[in-house]
Amino acid sequence: MGLKCGIIGITNVGKTAIFNCISKTKAESTSFAFSTNKSNIGMIDVPDERLYKIDGLIKSVKVVPATVDIVDIPGLAKGSSQGEGVGNKFLADIQQTDAIIHVLRCFDDENLPHVEGSVDPVRDLEIIDLELQVRDLDLVERKIQRHEKLIKSGDKDAKRQITVLKNLADHLENFQNVRDFEVSPEDKKQIIDDMYLLTDKPIMYACNVDDDSAVNGNSYVDKVKEALKGQQTEVVVIAGKLEADIAELDTEDDRMEFLTDAGLTEPGVNRMIRTAYDLLNLQSFFTAGPKEVRAWTIKKGMAAPAASGVIHSDLERGFIRAEVMKYDDFMEYGSEPAVKEAGKFHVEGKNYIVEDGDILHIRFNV
Helix, strand or coil: CCCEEEEECECCCCHHHHHHHHCCCCCCCCCCCCCCCCCEEEEEECCCHHHHHHHHHHCCCEEECCEEEEEECCCECCCHHHCCCCCCHHHHHHHCCCEEEEEEEECCCCCCCCCCCCCCHHHHHHHHHHHHHHHHHHHHHHHHHHHHHHHHCCCHHHHHHHHHHHHHHHHHHCCCCHHHCCCCHHHHHHHHHHHCCHHHCCEEEEEEECHHHCCCCCHHHHHHHHHCCCCCCEEEEECHHHHHHHHCCCCHHHHHHHHHHCCCCCCHHHHHHHHHHHHCCEEEEEEECCCEEEEEEEECCCEHHHHHHHHCHHHHHCEEEEEEECHHHHHHHCCHHHHHHCCCCEEECCCCECCCCCEEEEEECC
């Protein structure tokens, strides 16, 4: 669906190392601040063992997981919104993403100096929040100016809208994020959404820790969780250096052995990807046949015709019906004929809301 997550953070927090762990595209990382002058764009597979369990029954030619685009934004610094460090070009890159993964440095390393002189993830979080808020405030104030001209020309609705915008500007000036601004769904859609404000985007936090803290985190992580208490967000713990080492191993058996030795059951980046996928309000449905078993990405609450359009526009245009098997039923009975025999096979029309894990066959005519 062309959805993007942006990875952001203070320079030298390990963003690019984490990007390299999860992306099919590899980027260069250095210990020098502001050494990168462009964002890295990659694609990540969404981990989903259900795909492989379906394939275990069907024995398809190939398995194709769902994907999400990910953008590694070069390290930001205090004053980025005013052009400091790599400047505010990269704030515009963040604006093109659908959700944000904010990487926080939660490890000590004398060989990797912190741009602020000490390790303090809560301070770093507040620095980045402020830079994003300043950028958003500038965009809101510009829209206020445009609406003031509309009021002078007699636009009655502009007066109501400018009241909302001024309240939002006050909210940002008080160091608050747009996602926490109280506004009616109608006003948000009509007045705010078209600005693509940075602090309006769903956000999660990835605490990058040392190897020994991979399982239980550390005091830095505890401070981050305390600072974010009560906010609608997620915090995941990732040992970036350890994950990078695991990603370099050639076989799945070697990777699992490495993970087990570290006390982990799966790579931390897998949890991060699934959390980001959920953050974007996404889910997967499956198509399964002899040629491929594939996961398709859709928004939660999407009806069958729109979901089929993710496969191909012709399917949505000529949609007749969806033949549906639930993943759990398919696993229990082992084949499509057995699912039908058990009375668990469903034929659904245009109003059917696709559920996570549905196995679909679309009937269409164009």
